[in-house]
Amino acid sequence: MNSRRATFFTAVTSAGFSVSLVLAGCGAQPGTPAAASDLAVSGTAERTAILTLRSASTAAPSAAATSAVPVSAAPSAKHVSPALKTFTFPDGHISFAYPEAWTVRTVLPPAGLAGVEAIVADASGNDLLTLANGVNAGCTGRPVSRKVFDQAAVPGMAAPNGTEPSFGFVAESYGKGDAYFMGLTDPRSLKEGEGVSSWCNLVPTANGGLFTRVHFNDPGFPNKGAAKAWMATDQYAQLKPLLLSLNYA
Template sequence: MNSNRAGIFTAVSMAGFAVGLVLAGCGPQPGTGPAAASNVTVNDTAEPTPALAFLSAAAPAASAASAVSGSELPASSAKHAAPALKTFTFPDGHISFTYPEAWTVRTVLPPAGLPGVEAIVTDSGGNDLLSLGNGLTAGCAGGPVSRRVFDQVAVPGMAAPDDAEPVFGFVVESYGDGDAYFMGLSDPRSLAQGEGVSSWCNLVSTANGGLSTRVLFNDPAFPNRGAARAWMATDQYVQLKALLMSLAYV
């Protein structure tokens, strides 16, 4: 599958626009591909950063969209040498991240008159893995859910204007009729675990508006929670987590 992204630029009644947050979910939606949007120039230069935990680009990695069991995906291993990385910087010069040199990043503009830029990260096989929206001006909406947190780590490079520290998270939420999986940066309140917690919000505050990050899972993302946990041992998970952890605002 060459594109499994949901449209991130969704008009709302608030000023500006919001991304496909909790209500848009994590699956593909028809008619929202990037082909009809304008492209803008990106900063996409190779820059070695061996301290990050990216694995060898030669190691096979299935798309994040693949709903397969963990046993069918390659397990990550410390023996892999860290490859050279590229650095992407959003056009406004504030937010950047690093990613494996075999991956690519393309940018998409929202509908005319709306603020923000979306960056879509694609692996070497042409699979869209991650969407990041920068310069957003709206917020999140959702209801109470049951949440289980698989992984969470603070991301100090993305400290918000109010000194709040965004958190990387990988979670599953139950809405009563099945599970939904989310992975990206969030306000720490979206990492609360248990019953009746507020649903996932993938928008974090920044000095230039807001940043949305969302791994592009298929629907369903995994056949069960055991498969989701197994995916965490794969190269692909490690690479995506490292990319999200590398996000920095200047």
């Protein structure tokens, strides 16, 4: 699959960071057509290879998507809780638990961008999730139609202003098909219906902000039914607890 650019819009200084995040949404994400991008970074940051989440009914990838990683969306009869390890970012503040068979590697953003990225891969080496800690940008967005598949509070990541971020898995429509998002967000990005502000996957923290992004192909799923079916898989059952385990100390 063609690699995508996940970008931020540099909207505020650190002092005004939390206000920017809770009031605005983020646009181009995995599953969003490049032409629809609302975001810009102070220098765009090339992100990791994007994971394909496919059901049995999904058509074979096109020639432009041959590097994507096919993942079965067949539901598991019983989820087995894996043994866990803990990853802590180098500054010692944000940590999360992840299956011991998975790996986490850290990379520095391109020159001039703040923060450290942690990229989570499964036992086969497929990149599933990117988390960027200490970023100093805000979000901008557009009106969309949103369907929320799942959400839950993440109390370990309470923001300095008292806002408690949420885990969410959603689909958004804006006239060019559906885009799928999964990660942490302000609860305002989990409002359903027409004309809501687009997804923002940045949450404010005492050391800047945290960006979270589960990697989806473009499109992430053939339809919303396939997205709901993916929620019954082991992969979803492991990614969601990882995100819920995020903690700021």
